[in-house]
Amino acid sequence: MCGIVGYVGSLDARTIVLDGLKKLEYRGYDSSGIALRCNNDFKIFKDKGRIAHLCEITDYSFKTNMGIAHTRWATHGMVNYENSHPHISNNKRFILVHNGIIENYRKLKIDYLSDYSFYSETDSEVIVNLIEFYSKKMSAEQAIRKAMSMLEGSYALLILDKENMDTIYCVKNKTPLNIGVSNDGITIASDIIAFPSNVNKFLSLDDQRFAIIKNNNVKIFDLMGFEVEANYKELKLDEYSISKGNYEHYMLKEIEEQPDVIRRIITKYFDNENVLIDKNLIEAIKNSDKINFVACGTSLYASFMGKYFFEKLCGIPTECFIASELVYSNPLMTKKPIFIFVSQSGETLDCITVMKKYKDLGYKIVSITNSVESTMAYFSDFILDICANTEVSVASTKSYTASIAVMSILAKAVSNQKTNLKNNLNRVSLVIENIIQDLKPLIKDMASKIKDSNAIFYIGRGIDYWACDEGALKLKEISYINTESYSSGELKHGTIALIEKGTPVIAIVTQEGTNSIVRSNLEEAISRGAKGYVISLESLAYSKDDIIIPNVAHYLTPLVSVVVCQMLAYYVALYKNNDIDRPKNLAKSVTVE
Ligand code: G6P
16 A cells, blocks of 8 residues: 655645655655656656655755655565656656556556566556557547556556646546645645645545546546546545644654543533434344454454443444455355444455445445545445544554444443443543553553563453453554463463563453453463563552553443553653654555455
8 A cells, every 4th residue: 555646736746745745654655756747847756765755855946836746555566766656658658656456467467568668566567558558549548548447456546648748647446546626726645634734625536437637627537438527525634633743753642632532522422421323323233133343453453342342232242353354255144234344544445345345245334433534434324433533653542442432332322221431431531641641650661671572462351351452563563572462361372382581471450350360370471480560450459560540430441451552562662762653564554455
């Protein structure tokens, strides 16, 4: 997955696309590049490395009102100059940036482009040459449409043509592309956060659409070349969310936003004690015989809490599926399942693929997402906004707690039980504040003790185990320490062999029923040389515990214990001087399979 941005208008295109690209860096940051119009030619600057480097190598000496740019997360070929975008066709007529994966690029290369030279290992270079190949027999527009009809896979493309110097061609299939309009020009971007602040309306291109941007005008066509209506929406961007404020890193800012996010969710979904959720959604869940959660990464770990809520509160059997597993497997379905997809971005390709598959089979689809304008939201019968505002840090934090809070409210609405959920969530927001303000020194101290470890284990049982999963993921993502989460009872069935002198084993204990057994399991690890740490809830705490969290309702404890884990990961990464918001090898939105 990658990020692309383009601009044509009356302002300096270089500034607009580079600014936009910086906001898209979450989509990948292995290499980056830009093509800018310079009189009757295009100049290309590209290299491996981050956008800050691209800004350094870009020439600022000429006027330019048109450009396209790309930030890459390598899928085909190494991270190097040759594989960086933009790519250029053999006769140098067409220039292209691409986000997505072309599955049949090898076949296209052999069948149509055997006379062509290739300078990169990318599938993208095949597209630009395929367009050139057809342009010898037809117009640029026709050649692009012809090439599109032959591509299998996902693609968002911006294309420049030296014979149509005033035009940006845009193409979209299965990977997002948005066109924003402002008084000075038109911006195209993988994500609307890359738009300049004066864009006031935008449209998201549908799959298999082709747009021509020329003379401050946008025309959209289908694959046959018939013009289709452009449906614009008003754009409202939350500027605070996409700025770092006074923080050194987005991750810390987003961790500390969590109390506000929880309060926003309460305001949105409660009217006094009544839950404000679409009655049709509640009925659809009540009428189902099984809930299937589908998600990836942090959203998957949040889904496990959804399973807990729906089984405990509503008595509905619930299963959590890894989206990428469901793409190829066909597990047995019950008679009336409902699918709940959890996704911060709403653009994770594995989720979208599964969503389309089960939607086509006629099942009801719900999305719990932070992006109500996303592709997943578009395909859903019901959408629940997690109200977290833009999350920029690649390591997800506020989306985890926000998704769980929304799931708890949905489960309450379905169960119709008289729980004290609203007050309990309010209490969660206060306790998170307390962790951020008062427990920070203790968490930093613990981070300094574990920062040089080669391996770390989190252990817990039940819902503490699920919080451990997310805690371990945070440490892996940004500290690069091999951290595993284990159900504490399972540790002794093999993994305990990995415990060495001083290996940190962190136990999360917030549940009365499992408090002593998890502590016993920790002792077993300590007897084999581990350095034990305990994160506990006040009501169950021993005085020697390392981090003691003020009490919250027993069924909401992952919302607070995870904040300790997030901060622990943050400070370990800070001590190690790692790139916290842009960890190596990762991208925030995974739009490839
Ligand atoms: C990527 C990100 C993770 C995220 C996962 C799912 O792997 O690095 O932080 O949890 O995608 O993303 P989603 O947007 O679907 O929640």
